[in-house]
Amino acid sequence: MAATKDPRPCSIADALALVGEKYSLLVLREVCLGNGRFDQLVRNIGAPRDILATRLRRLVDAGILTKRAYSERPQRFEYRPTQAGLELEPVLMTLMAWGDRHLRKDDDRPMVIEHVCGNELAPVVTCRACGDPVRHEDLAAHPQVSGWTVSGPSAA
Amino acid sequence: MAATKDPRPCSIADALALVGEKYSLLVLREVCLGNGRFDQLVRNIGAPRDILATRLRRLVDAGILTKRAYSERPQRFEYRPTQAGLELEPVLMTLMAWGDRHLRKDDDRPMVIEHVCGNELAPVVTCRACGDPVRHEDLAAHPQVSGWTVSGPSAA
DNA sequence: TATGGTGAGTTTGGATTTCCTACTCACCGG
DNA sequence: CCGGTGAGTAGGAAATCCAAACTCACCATA
Incomplete structure (x- = not known):
């Protein structure tokens, strides 16, 4: 087994x-x-x-x-x-953005990253294939190793 | 002080x-x-x-x-x-992709995520403003709190 | 009504890590 | 020679982690 x-x-x-x-x-x-x-x-x-x-x-x-x-x-x-x-830096940027959004009041951000495009960096994780932002509802997991399951998220 | x-x-x-x-x-x-x-x-x-x-x-x-x-x-x-x-899920996805790329041989990926667009998810962190992928060279950090410095990365 | 099983933890006591302070070692500047 | 800086080590106390056992409530069956 x-x-x-x-x-x-x-x-x-x-x-x-x-x-x-x-x-x-x-x-x-x-x-x-x-x-x-x-x-x-x-x-x-x-x-x-x-x-x-x-x-x-x-x-x-x-x-x-x-x-x-x-x-x-x-x-x-x-x-x-x-x-x-x-x-790994994009992971850090994404985590920082999450922290800024959820762990702080208002826009008290201790650090701001500027992107070369001239804007303040707001990282968005997207799907390379279609370019859309990655949202939980749009994902389906498939374990490649047998024996491991994922329960579809029972509807809220 | x-x-x-x-x-x-x-x-x-x-x-x-x-x-x-x-x-x-x-x-x-x-x-x-x-x-x-x-x-x-x-x-x-x-x-x-x-x-x-x-x-x-x-x-x-x-x-x-x-x-x-x-x-x-x-x-x-x-x-x-x-x-x-x-x-936080996008952070996990990005981290998983990193692990798949750097910690595994070939395409032995224990788990594959399918995006709603029909493709396998390959997450890319992009700049919301311009849509370009986030790359280290395109970033500049600005501490908002005085006393903290960032040295520009001395050219490789 | 005893027997066993599951889910969701808590308890216990020992093995690891982490933390803090101090110390080293090499070098430099005056 | 004296003090200061950079890059760590050393030593013991404090906090965490871990595995296995235990609890408690409930259900199933026989």
């Missing part, structure tokens, strides 16, 4: 196993902002130094960041996003 | 404070799939029951889930996403 104990196989879970630990996505935020030095990260994130060191190692190992020296003698390092890391 | 110890104020951090704990986003995944009952969640996520109970309380308190009885006598409950919860 199939495994009845294992959790559902899923790329969301896999992704979170890499970047879902505390501070990891904040590290990515800072690194994408161009603040990739250890002490900057400590200050801007508010993480304990040892935890930060652990996270950085992990993110480098995972191929999300690179560590490069910006100065030999004295050796000084800087972390930067890889391509894979940069491709 | 300004606080030199506090971390950067940021909606990403605030959002993660709510949904960034282990399992929280997986709970949301299951609930969006329509699997909102406690034992389903335990099985599909693989979380310890006590942790799950804690997360559920937190997500309900935060207004991301609701708890509703689908049966009185015997009392049986089901968790469902609120509007705010549903609006």
Whole structure:
């Protein structure tokens, strides 16, 4: 019989196993902002130094960041996003927009991103095929691994 | 003087404070799939029951889930996403796509989402104003709170 | 009416992580 | 030589996590 104990196989879970630990996505935020030095990260994130060191190692190992020296003698390092890391930035933007909408009063947004088009960035997740915004009602899930089910959302 | 110890104020951090704990986003995944009952969640996520109970309380308190009885006598409950919860689904989709691209070989995707347009969902984060995909090079950050800086990403 | 089963948790006690403070080590500037 | 900065390590207390067992209410059946 199939495994009845294992959790559902899923790329969301896999992704979170890499970047879902505390501070990891904040590290990515800072690194994408161009603040990739250890002490900057400590200050801007508010993480304990040892935890930060652990996270950085992990993110480098995972191929999300690179560590490069910006100065030999004295050796000084800087972390930067890889391509894979940069491709997580839209996730951060979407999450930030969600936070701005649901966690704050009015338009007290601590940070505004400007898009190259000249407007303030308001990220929208769309379907590549048809271009429409992704809405829950328009989605249907199909597990590719047998044994895993999705109940259609019983109508509200 | 300004606080030199506090971390950067940021909606990403605030959002993660709510949904960034282990399992929280997986709970949301299951609930969006329509699997909102406690034992389903335990099985599909693989979380310890006590942790799950804690997360559920937190997500309900935060207004991301609701708890509703689908049966009185015997009392049986089901968790469902609120509007705010549903609006996090695009984040999950984007994260899943990232995981599919970077964490898996070939097209071994454990789960495929079908969009109402008839195609397999490939989520793209776009700028609402101009419709273009969001790319790192096209963004410029502006902290709204003084004292916080962003270094322009020194050219690769 | 005893027997077993399900759903939805709570309890318990031990294994991991995280957190905080302090410390190191290398180098630089005066 | 002295103090300061960047990039971490070290050590122990505090918080979390985990698995398994337990509870409690109810239903099914025999």
